[in-house]
Amino acid sequence: MAEKITKRSQDYSQWYVDIIMQAQLADYAPVKGCMIIRPNGYAVWEHIQQALDSMFKETGHVNAYFPLFIPESFMNKEKEHVEGFSPECAVVTHGGGKKLEENLYIRPTSETIIWSMYQKWIQSYRDLPILINQWANVVRWEMRTRLFLRTTEFLWQEGHTAHATYDEAEAEAVLILNLYKTFAEEYMALPVIHGKKTDSEKFAGALHTYCIEAMMQDKKALQAGTSHNLGQNFAKAFDVTFQDEKTQLQHVWATSWGVSTRLVGALIMAHSDDNGLVLPPKLAPTQVVIIPIFKDDEEKAKTVEAAQKIKSILKPLGVRIHIDDRDQYRPGWKFNEWEVKGVPIRMELGPKDLAAGQVICARRDKTEKSDKVTMKTDEVTTKIPALLDEIQKNLFDRAKKFRDDNTFFVSDYPQLKKLMEEDGGFAKCFWAGSKEDEAKIKEETKATIRCIPMDQTGEKGKCVLTGKETDVQVIFSKSY
Amino acid sequence: MAEKITKRSQDYSQWYVDIIMQAQLADYAPVKGCMIIRPNGYAVWEHIQQALDSMFKETGHVNAYFPLFIPESFMNKEKEHVEGFSPECAVVTHGGGKKLEENLYIRPTSETIIWSMYQKWIQSYRDLPILINQWANVVRWEMRTRLFLRTTEFLWQEGHTAHATYDEAEAEAVLILNLYKTFAEEYMALPVIHGKKTDSEKFAGALHTYCIEAMMQDKKALQAGTSHNLGQNFAKAFDVTFQDEKTQLQHVWATSWGVSTRLVGALIMAHSDDNGLVLPPKLAPTQVVIIPIFKDDEEKAKTVEAAQKIKSILKPLGVRIHIDDRDQYRPGWKFNEWEVKGVPIRMELGPKDLAAGQVICARRDKTEKSDKVTMKTDEVTTKIPALLDEIQKNLFDRAKKFRDDNTFFVSDYPQLKKLMEEDGGFAKCFWAGSKEDEAKIKEETKATIRCIPMDQTGEKGKCVLTGKETDVQVIFSKSY
Numbered sequence: 001m002a003e004k005i006t007k008r009s010q011d012y013s014q015w016y017v018d019i020i021m022q023a024q025l026a027d028y029a030p031v032k033g034c035m036i037i038r039p040n041g042y043a044v045w046e047h048i049q050q051a052l053d054s055m056f057k058e059t060g061h062v063n064a065y066f067p068l069f070i071p072e073s074f075m076n077k078e079k080e081h082v083e084g085f086s087p088e089c090a091v092v093t094h095g096g097g098k099k100l101e102e103n104l105y106i107r108p109t110s111e112t113i114i115w116s117m118y119q120k121w122i123q124s125y126r127d128l129p130i131l132i133n134q135w136a137n138v139v140r141w142e143m144r145t146r147l148f149l150r151t152t153e154f155l156w157q158e159g160h161t162a163h164a165t166y167d168e169a170e171a172e173a174v175l176i177l178n179l180y181k182t183f184a185e186e187y188m189a190l191p192v193i194h195g196k197k198t199d200s201e202k203f204a205g206a207l208h209t210y211c212i213e214a215m216m217q218d219k220k221a222l223q224a225g226t227s228h229n230l231g232q233n234f235a236k237a238f239d240v241t242f243q244d245e246k247t248q249l250q251h252v253w254a255t256s257w258g259v260s261t262r263l264v265g266a267l268i269m270a271h272s273d274d275n276g277l278v279l280p281p282k283l284a285p286t287q288v289v290i291i292p293i294f295k296d297d298e299e300k301a302k303t304v305e306a307a308q309k310i311k312s313i314l315k316p317l318g319v320r321i322h323i324d325d326r327d328q329y330r331p332g333w334k335f336n337e338w339e340v341k342g343v344p345i346r347m348e349l350g351p352k353d354l355a356a357g358q359v360i361c362a363r364r365d366k367t368e369k370s371d372k373v374t375m376k377t378d379e380v381t382t383k384i385p386a387l388l389d390e391i392q393k394n395l396f397d398r399a400k401k402f403r404d405d406n407t408f409f410v411s412d413y414p415q416l417k418k419l420m421e422e423d424g425g426f427a428k429c430f431w432a433g434s435k436e437d438e439a440k441i442k443e444e445t446k447a448t449i450r451c452i453p454m455d456q457t458g459e460k461g462k463c464v465l466t467g468k469e470t471d472v473q474v475i476f477s478k479s480y
Numbered sequence: 481m482a483e484k485i486t487k488r489s490q491d492y493s494q495w496y497v498d499i500i501m502q503a504q505l506a507d508y509a510p511v512k513g514c515m516i517i518r519p520n521g522y523a524v525w526e527h528i529q530q531a532l533d534s535m536f537k538e539t540g541h542v543n544a545y546f547p548l549f550i551p552e553s554f555m556n557k558e559k560e561h562v563e564g565f566s567p568e569c570a571v572v573t574h575g576g577g578k579k580l581e582e583n584l585y586i587r588p589t590s591e592t593i594i595w596s597m598y599q600k601w602i603q604s605y606r607d608l609p610i611l612i613n614q615w616a617n618v619v620r621w622e623m624r625t626r627l628f629l630r631t632t633e634f635l636w637q638e639g640h641t642a643h644a645t646y647d648e649a650e651a652e653a654v655l656i657l658n659l660y661k662t663f664a665e666e667y668m669a670l671p672v673i674h675g676k677k678t679d680s681e682k683f684a685g686a687l688h689t690y691c692i693e694a695m696m697q698d699k700k701a702l703q704a705g706t707s708h709n710l711g712q713n714f715a716k717a718f719d720v721t722f723q724d725e726k727t728q729l730q731h732v733w734a735t736s737w738g739v740s741t742r743l744v745g746a747l748i749m750a751h752s753d754d755n756g757l758v759l760p761p762k763l764a765p766t767q768v769v770i771i772p773i774f775k776d777d778e779e780k781a782k783t784v785e786a787a788q789k790i791k792s793i794l795k796p797l798g799v800r801i802h803i804d805d806r807d808q809y810r811p812g813w814k815f816n817e818w819e820v821k822g823v824p825i826r827m828e829l830g831p832k833d834l835a836a837g838q839v840i841c842a843r844r845d846k847t848e849k850s851d852k853v854t855m856k857t858d859e860v861t862t863k864i865p866a867l868l869d870e871i872q873k874n875l876f877d878r879a880k881k882f883r884d885d886n887t888f889f890v891s892d893y894p895q896l897k898k899l900m901e902e903d904g905g906f907a908k909c910f911w912a913g914s915k916e917d918e919a920k921i922k923e924e925t926k927a928t929i930r931c932i933p934m935d936q937t938g939e940k941g942k943c944v945l946t947g948k949e950t951d952v953q954v955i956f957s958k959s960y
Contacts, residue, residue, distance in 0.1 A: 030596050031549045031584065039542035039612065046543065062519035063526065068548075068586075068617055068633050069511045069570075090549075091574040092586065095632075096621030097567050104511065106548075106572065106586075116510050126808075132519065137548055137617065141576030152575075153548050328606075 005340070007274045012218045017147065019268055023277040023341050026147050033145040033152030037261065040341065041148075043285035044264050045155065049135065051187050051282070052157065052259070055179050061131045061159065066113050068137075069104040074112040078237040081111065084204020088141045090152075106139040111205065111230070111256055114160045115238040122162060122252055124243050129172070130162040148265030149222070149480050156260035162252045164244065166231070169253035173229040176257040177210040177454075180225040188263065189280040189395035190214050190270050191403055192224060193426075193475060195451030200438050203256075207231035213450040213475065215403040216269040219424040221450045221477040224266050227257035265480075271365075271395050277342030278364055280395050281388040288314065288321040288384060289343045290359075293331050293350035300325070303349050310347070310359070310380055319384060339364065344391050345384065365391045365398075407475075413441075413465050416476060420445040426477045432463035432470035441465065447476045485820070487754045492698045497627065499748055503757040503821050506627050513625040513632030517741065520821065521628075523765035524744055525635065529615065531667050531762070532637065532739070535659050541611040541639060546593050548617075549584040554592040558717040561591065564684020568621045570632075586619040591685065591710070591736055594640045595718040602642060602732055604723050609652070610642040628745030629702070629960050636740035642732045644724065646711070649733035653709040656737040657690040657934075660705040668743065669760040669875035670694050670750050671883055672704060673906075673955060675931030680918050683736075687711035693930040693955065695883040696749040699904040701930045701957040704746050707737035745960075751845075751875050757822030758844050760875050761868040768794065768801040768864060769823045770839075773811050773830035780805070783829050790827070790839070790860055799864060819844065824871050825864065845871050845878075887955075893921075893945050896956060900925040907956040909944035917945050927956045 005022060006014040020026050025041030037045065053063075069092065075082050085108045092104040107113065114132070121127060139153045159176060163169040177194055184190045192212035202209040206228040213221045235241070235251040244250050271278040281287050290310060292303035307323045314321050322343075324334050331348070338346055346362040353359055359380065361373045375383045406425035410416045416427050431449065433441075442448050452474050460471045485502060486494040500506050505521030517525065533543075549572065555562050565588045572584040587593065594612070601607060619633045639656060643649040657674055664670045672692035682689035686708040693701045715721070715732040724730050751758040761767050770790060772783030787803045794801050802823075804814050811828070818826055826842040833839055839860065841853045855863045886905035890896045896907050911929065913921075922928050932954050940951045 027597065027600070029547045030554070030593070031547050031551060034547040034549060036547070036597055037545040039544045042544045043542065045545075062523070064519045064522045065517040065525075065635060067509045067511050067514040067516070068619065069514060071511060074510070087577050089575075090572045090584070092570045093573045094571040095569075096623070104570070113510070117507065117516055120507070139548065143576070155545060 005274060005276060008217060015274070016265075016269060019272050019277050019340075020147050025264065025268070025277070028147070031152070033142050035147050035151045035153075037155070037264075040285070041264055044267065044279065044283055045261055047283045047285060048187070048263055049157075052183055053135075055183060056133050056157075056159070059175065059179065061133045061161075064132045064134055065136070066107075066110050066117070066134060068107055070107050070110075070113050072103040072105060074116060075105055077112060078205050078233055080233075081205035081237075085109065085140075090139045090141055107136070108138055108140045109256070109258075110134065110136070110138075110158055110160065111234050111254075112238075115234040115240055115254070118162050118235075118252065119238045119240045122240055122242050125164050125245055128162055128164045128242060128252070129168060131159075131172075132161065133157055133159040146265075146480075148268070149262055151261075154260050154262065156258050158258040159256060161255045162235075162240070163255070164242065164250070164253070166253050169231070169255050170229050173210055173227045173255045173257065176227040176255070177212070180212050180227065180257075180259060184212055184214065184224055185396065187280065187282045188267055188270070189282075189392055189399060190224070190266060191396060191400040193451060193453050195453040195475070197226075197451060198435075198438060198449045198474070200435050201448065203228045205230060205233050207233070211451050213477075213479075214266055214270060215399075215406060215426060215477075216266070216480070217402070218269075219406050219426075219477075221426065221475075221479040222262075222266050222269065223450070223479065224263060225257070225259040228255060230254035230256055270399050272342070273367075275367065276340035278395070279342040279344060281344045281392045284320070284342065284344050286320055286322045286341075286343050287388055288319055288345045288347055289338045290321065290323045290347045290349055291331055291334050291338075292323065292325055293348060299351050300327075302354060303351065306354055306377070307349055310349075310377065313381055314384055317381065317385060319388070335362075339367075344388060361387065363387070363391055365394050410464060410476075411462070416441070416447070416464055417445055420447045420476070420478060424478060426450070426475050428473060428475055429464035430461035430470050431465075431472055431474040432468040433465045437465050441476070445476075447478050450475045450477050450479060485754060485756060488697060495754070496745075496749060499752050499757050499820075500627050505744070505748070505757070508627070511632070513622050515627050515631045515633075517635075517744075520765070521744055524747065524759065524763055525741055527763045527765065528667070528743055529637075532663055533615075535663060536613050536637075536639070539655065539659065541613045541641075544612045544614055545616070546587075546590050546597070546614060548587055550587050550590075550593050552583040552585060554596060555585055557592060558685050558713055560713075561685035561717075565589065565620075570619045570621055587616070588618055588620045589736070589738075590614065590616070590618075590638055590640065591714050591734075592718070595714040595720060595734070598642050598715075598732065599718045599720045602720055602722050605644050605725055608642055608644045608722060608732070609648065611639075611652075612641065613637055613639040626745075626960075628748070629742055631741075634740050634742065636738050638736060638738040641735045642715075642720070643735070644722065644730070644733070646733050649711070649735050650709050653690055653707045653735045653737065656707040656735070657692070660692050660707065660737075660739060664692055664694065664704055665876065667760065667762045668747055668750070669762075669872055669879060670704070670746060671876060671880040673931060673933050675933040675955070677706075677931060678915075678918060678929045678954075680915050681928065683708045685710060685713050687713070691931050693957075693959075694746055694750065695879075695886065695906060695957075696746070696960070697882070698749075699886050699906075699957075701906065701955075701959040702742075702746050702749065703930070703959065704743060705737070705739040708735060710734035710736060750879050752822065753847075755847065756820035758875070759822040759824060761824045761872045764800070764822065764824050766800050766802045766821075766823050767868055768799055768825045768827055769818045770801065770803045770827045770829055771811055771814050771818075772803070772805055773828060779831050780807075782834060783831065786834055786857070787829055790829075790857065793861055794864055797861065797865060799868070815842075819847075825867060841867065843867070843871055845874050890944060890956075891942070896921070896927070896944055897925055900927045900956070900958060904958060906930070908953060909956065910941040910950050911945075911952055911954040912943035912948040912950035913945045921945065921956070925956075925958075927958050930955045930957050930959060
């Protein structure tokens with residue numbers, strides 16, 4: 001705990017790693033590119049899982065589990081898919097002491113194994129739709145890794161749905177896109193732009209890919225979730241057909257969609273400060289920590305008793321609350337520890353407060369002394385939940401303001417280049433370029449089209465590169 | 481749904497597979513020895529997870545996630561462990577299109593990778609205990625596999641704890657053993673014998689292994705969970721030491737413990753009947769299904785409305801309830817479907833019942849017509865939860881009676897042999913034999929010592945094989 005956190009202004013990447021290490025969110029694994037998600041980090045992931053899982057279930061999805069291993073021959077069935085994923089796969093060649101007859105790929109994503117089963121399960125329109133989600137680990141052999149954001153093995157959820165028509169599949173892909181946006185904004189306090197990927201950036205094997213994109217504090221974009229309309233590509237590759245109501249045989253339509261432990265990285269980068277982690281209350285494993293302040297056993301007994309009373313009132317309301325009554329650390333040391341760990345509210349409770357029938361609350365999102373809130377002990381029932389809501393809202397508003405302040409409309413290529421070279425941020429512009437144009441801009445500016453936002457104004461303008469008139473606006477940015 | 485389920489008396493193994501297939505709990509994967517856990521089966525696993533996870537957390541444990549991959553060199557550090565697990569490992573030799581410098585094993589269990597991290601995290605007695613659990617997939621290359629009971633890949637939880645003393649580690653191993661017993665009996669309605677494994681049957685690398693053993697309906701034993709006191713074996717292999725309060729350097733003491741998706745297999749085999757799956761209410765994804773019975777739209781409107789009213793009353797009480805108002809199937813077809821799927825209570829609601837202000841409930845655990853329960857609609861609030869409790873209790877009592885009826889005291893080896901050759905079941909006997917004696921009995925009878933029960937009478941008797949006097953009693957049985 002005693003080590004210092006590098007300032008963001010000094011070294012943003014190091015700041016990110018320092019926070020992860022000091023808040024004990026994760027650690028480097030002895031296997032290249034892999035990470036250990038430590039209890040503090042995993043608890044955040046559990047809250048992400050719970051919230052998303054409820055949202056999936058409320059919209060009719062069910063969970064299942066498919067194998068880790070994918071036969072090599074399966075990977076080869078969908079051409080774009082194998083080209084996209086094969087180079088980054090881990091391959092099992094031996095099992096039970098023997099060389100295998102067919103190599104097994106560790107799943108980088110599960111479309112192929114799942115569609116090989118859908119082939120067996122789907123015969124009639126009555127079997128549709130299938131709305132399955134899976135929580136699992138996947139492996140993609142990454143050259144440059146970064147804790148949470150890009151690791152060789154990561155945890156995620158992958159939805160794989162099967163539908164009778166293009167329209168149904170499209171509606172599902174958009175439903176999930178909106179669900180992801182709602183989750184990011186309401187739970188993660190993370191404003192996102194939801195939109196469509198260009199063909200260069202879409203998923204290997206998809207008709208088209210939707211995504212949510214967030215701005216981190218270094219003004220780079222982070223793709224926080226994707227939802228794909230896979231068309232009939234996998235149904236054709238695995239020969240998955242159904243008899244429609246007119247007894248005609250048709251290929252099934254598909255979607256897939258996922259978010260991963262990368263979201264924990266997004267949370268850290270979006271909200272934290274130079275003092276440590278800042279967690280939005282809705283996803284904070286501990287929302288309130290009470291620190292009884294005492295000089296002797298008598299004071300300890302009294303303040304801890306009062307703390308327990310407050311806990312017994314707030315816990316039934318669903319507030320995740322912890323009392324730190326350890327003897328071996330002083331209050332100042334504890335304040336610092338819980339600040340580094342990102343707990344939204346720190347409640348201080350000393351003998352004087354006790355006498356005055358009050359508690360002092362320090363907000364993690366506003367750390368000036370003047371931001372501290374004093375409340376009567378009998379008001380905690382209403383004021384603590386309200387304060388948690390206020391912190392949640394403040395984090396969102398702050399992140400949104402930062403993003404809006406760093407989003408610029410650019411009307412020509414020199415402007416775009418200058419922005420990417422100097423300040424960075426999101427560049428909004430008209431776009432009518434080709435795949436090759438996109439590649440050229442990526443090469444020259446390191447920026448890519450993050451998405452074609454769903455919210456288009458409809459107005460016309462000139463393409464930032466080609467000058468052709470168009471009504472399509474896109475977001476360019478450097479990204480993770 | 482229309483296919484028949486093989487009778488238990490006819491072919492027990494086929495009965496088991498038929499139930500899994502027809503209740504759509506799982507399916508065979510295209511990869512040898514692997515399975516797909518389908519939504520109906522996965523939902524049961526989710527309820528198992530939730531109940532256990534709460535019990536772990538209430539006893540101070542936290543979740544984390546460690547990598548899937550274990551470097552080959554790590555596996556070799558603990559001698560017994562590598563001998564036990566290496567032969568059944570899957571090995572990754574290639575990643576990202578290149579041959580790896582060091583082969584990676586897919587974790588068959590995570591002691592080695594976890595203790596390599598504990599080496600980094602533990603310095604002082606202040607860092608102890610560490611009480612970490614992980615929910616994960618593991619791979620063991622199995623020759624003969626069986627859905628849920630023994631698959632190449634399976635899902636499980638594995639606890640890995642670190643302690644300052646032998647006594648603390650031993651207390652933890654026993655705490656978890658008792659927790660598993662409580663879970664099996666209270667949630668799974670599965671009576672278990674908790675005990676210690678003999679040295680021949682203990683975990684590779686453990687000082688000793690505790691286990692819970694249940695009897696299936698074919699009278700074979702099924703090991704449903706294990707808890708190991710690992711002593712200092714892994715701490716020594718990975719050089720994990722801590723400074724105690726007197727600044728002396730000591731090796732850390734360890735435990736590990738786990739249960740897996742095998743529990744779903746145990747549930748099926750313990751309670752189901754020739755009509756299909758029978759689920760204990762506490763783990764049933766759907767506890768009550770209401771089937772409105774109607775001949776026309778008017779009747780449908782009325783019965784469905786009444787069903788929705790009942791649902792709106794029971795759902796807030798935590799009852800997991802579903803209304804099956806599908807038009808395309810007749811009531812009889814639906815009755816059969818939900819029976820096969822094991823839903824504890826089927827509530828029938830026709831126009832006549834409506835007029836009489838009553839519902840008729842069919843219990844899944846007692847399928848005679850005379851077992852049906854009629855209750856007033858306004859009594860469901862108390863009577864349905866009570867009926868669910870009664871079904872839960874009845875399943876436990878029935879399983880316990882079956883086990884007790886098939887447990888026999890044997891005083892000499894001919895008796896033991898005869899029992900294993902003829903009726904099967906659990907053989908209770910005195911034991912003072914050697915490892916070699918155990919091996920001989922296994923060879924001759926296919927039975928093994930399932931455990932040395934924790935509940936010993938203290939009385940003395942003669943070893944079933946050697947005739948030596950002893951006060952140790954054990955359970956012999958054939959097993960899965």
